[in-house]
């Protein structure tokens with residue numbers, strides 16, 4: 001049994017994603033940019049799950065930082 005660092009549940013290694021150190025259930029809801037925080041939505045351009053800190057909201061849409069940068073929505077590269 002391994003403890004998931006996100007939800008704190010104990011899961012067997014079959015249900016654990018070792019690459020991101022979280023259980024499979026959490027890995028499906030984690031931000032796909034940082035893999036640290038829970039995602040709050042999808043990027044309107046690439047469709048990735050993104051957390052609040054790794055996304056930029058423009059009107060009713062949300063973009064991941066990579067797409068936002070590509071679209072010129074953010075001028076400066078944020079510190080990781």
Ligand SMILES: [Zn+2]
Pocket residue numbers: 004005006007008009022023024025026027
């Ligand atoms: Zn979990």
Ligand SMILES: [Zn+2]
Pocket residue numbers: 031032033034035036037050051052053054
């Ligand atoms: Zn993130």
Ligand SMILES: [Zn+2]
Pocket residue numbers: 043044045046047048063064065066067068
């Ligand atoms: Zn994106």
